[in-house]
Amino acid sequence: MLRTIVCFLSRAHGFDALKALIHSNDFEVLTVFTHSLNPKSQDPQRNIRSDYHFYAEICEKNKIPLVSIDSKNQKIDLPKCDYIVEISWRYMISEEIVKKAEKACFGIHRGKIPEYAGAEPIKQALLNNEKEIVLSAHYLASEIDQGGTIERITYPVNYDKEKSLDENIHRLREEITPLFSKLMLKTINKFENM
Secondary structure, eight states, X not given: OOEEEEEEEOHHHHHHHHHHHHHOSSEEEEEEEEOOBOOTTTOTTOOBOTTHHHHHHHHHHTTOOEEEOOSTTSOOOOOOEEEEEEESOSSOOOHHHHTTEEEEEEEEXXXXXXXXXXXXXXXXXXXTXXXXXXXXXXXXXXXXXXXXXEEXXXXXXXXXXXXXXXXXXXXXXXXXXXXXXXXXXXXXXXHHTO
16 A cells, blocks of 8 residues: 655755655655755855756656745645655744644654754764764654654764865765665654554
8 A cells, every 4th residue: 555745855865765755666755845945044046956956857757746845934735644754844844734644744854863953963963073973763843853753873974084074074964865765764664563
């Protein structure tokens, strides 16, 4: 039986998760919400995100509705579904939306929760000399990254002292991208076996 899922995704790690869902025979992706514009804090002109076309192309090819959300005041309308998954979403997801998931609504954060909740979790971990990066699947709550942890995956830091802090952060971001889909599927599997 196909499980229905609604996705709130952006960036490469969100795209990795979307590809895994599409290539699985276990899910029907009902809608993908993403950000088409850069955040104002990084780009005052709010140009189109460099990764947006990847989302547009894969959704069009697979006949999945794609909705761009670039304001926290935009109305979001979505159907009931089995799961809602959030990865790298810019805005709080309301309790009203969370309730649309019959089985679970969860996010995946590239940091250990609650220790590295919020922005720049990899940078926070490196500045604290952590030996591993922890990706956390967590329930969505009324505060960012504060829902209880469901599952985790760890990845060794392997800090390269020949490189700058920013270079190490960039490398780690790229290296852990494939772990988002693994953690998402592991989390869903946990709920399926409850």
